[in-house]
Amino acid sequence: MIGVYPTPVVHLEKLGLWVKRDDLTNPIYGGNKVRKLERLIPYALSKGKKRIVTVGAVGSHHVLATAVHATRAGLLVEAALVPQPRTEHVMDNLRADLALGAKLHPVRTYAGAALSMLVRARPSTYLVPMGGSNVVGSLGYVDAAYELAAQVKAGELPEPDAIVVTVGSGGTAAGLVAGLVLAGLKARVIGIVVAAPVWFVSFWSRHLVRAVYAHAGGRNPRALEGRLELVTTELGKGYGEPTEAGKRAKDIARDSGLHLDLTYTAKCFAGALDCVASARFANVLYWHTLSSAPLAPLLARAPLAPPQALERLLLAP
Numbered sequence: 314m315i316g317v318y319p320t321p322v323v324h325l326e327k328l329g330l331w332v333k334r335d336d337l338t339n340p341i342y343g344g345n346k347v348r349k350l351e352r353l354i355p356y357a358l359s360k361g362k363k364r365i366v367t368v369g370a371v372g373s374h375h376v377l378a379t380a381v382h383a384t385r386a387g388l389l390v391e392a393a394l395v396p397q398p399r400t401e402h403v404m405d406n407l408r409a410d411l412a413l414g415a416k417l418h419p420v421r422t423y424a425g426a427a428l429s430m431l432v433r434a435r436p437s438t439y440l441v442p443m444g445g446s447n448v449v450g451s452l453g454y455v456d457a458a459y460e461l462a463a464q465v466k467a468g469e470l471p472e473p474d475a476i477v478v479t480v481g482s483g484g485t486a487a488g489l490v491a492g493l494v495l496a497g498l499k500a501r502v503i504g505i506v507v508a509a510p511v512w513f514v515s516f517w518s519r520h521l522v523r524a525v526y527a528h529a530g531g532r533n534p535r536a537l538e539g540r541l542e543l544v545t546t547e548l549g550k551g552y553g554e555p556t557e558a559g560k561r562a563k564d565i566a567r568d569s570g571l572h573l574d575l576t577y578t579a580k581c582f583a584g585a586l587d588c589v590a591s592a593r594f595a596n597v598l599y600w601h602t603l604s605s606a607p608l609a610p611l612l613a614r615a616p617l618a619p620p621q622a623l624e625r626l627l628l629a630p
């Protein structure tokens with residue numbers, strides 16, 4: 314295992330909110346992508362793969378998590394990267410990817426990324442989609458649901474009625490929905506969509522829920538009905554574009570000791586606060602997905618600036 318489990322659950326009394334601390338999955342680089350890699354890396358090794366080829370936005374946490382943990386497992390890592398708005402956080406992730414020896418291929422669009430991945434496919438290559446969100450990766454969140462069920466059973470938290478989680482590529486929410494049903498927990502998953510196009514994110518998440526459930530041995534797909542509610546009102550102008558509600562949520566979370574990013578978790582936390590305010594649910598759990606491991610050790614060996622060619626192609630001013 315690469316992670317440290319179970320991750321803690323904490324109660325933010327002032328906000329009336331429970332938090333699942335998946336920021337702490339790994340002390341070198343944590344967050345939700347570690348749980349997916351928990352499944353993806355052994356799968357790749359069991360198939361005799363030597364190299365993972367994947368895709369993401371330039372500041373992708375998935376690409377960085379893969380660069381950290383798959384490299385440590387002896388796999389080579391390559392990624393096709395598409396542009397996203399420039400922030401310091403995005404720059405740091407890109408520099409860390411480079412420091413870890415990931416081979417990066419700048420492309421302009423996700424269609425270009427798909428093509429770039431396909432031409433790099435060899436029999437020894439494991440192609441992993443955006444966010445690590447295939448069926449194998451999403452099973453990491455089936456495991457997480459069982460972990461939560463054990464924590465509920467042990468009395469660490471009351472059984473949640475709603476779990477609020479970010480939806481980017483959808484694997485986290487989908488694995489959770491399938492896992493909650495399998496583990497016999499009643500919570501509905503409120504997925505806060507932070508990526509576009511919304512129709513595709515919605516289609517892919519719902520497809521993954523059914524596929525992961527079946528793969529994990531689920532026999533009653535009707536039990537999945539109504540268990541995933543997607544909220545699209547926090548997205549704002551699009552992926553990586555900060556919102557006012559997100560900025561406010563980030564400040565509120567900081568006062569409770571949680572560090573959020575504006576692309577994913579601030580928008581989700583805003584949705585979680587709304588969920589509490591609506592009084593629809595007695596117990597709300599916000600599932601925290603952003604790594605809180607310090608990047609400094611990873612950046613110690615990084616170039617001060619990414620190569621100009623990467624910068625020009627990937628970082629819109």
Ligand SMILES: *Cc1c(COP(=O)(O)O)cnc(C)c1O
Nearest residue numbers: 374444481482483484485577602
């Ligand atoms: C990738 C990511 C998500 C979204 O998870 P998906 O499984 O892609 O929907 C949420 N939060 C953070 C911090 C992420 O890096």
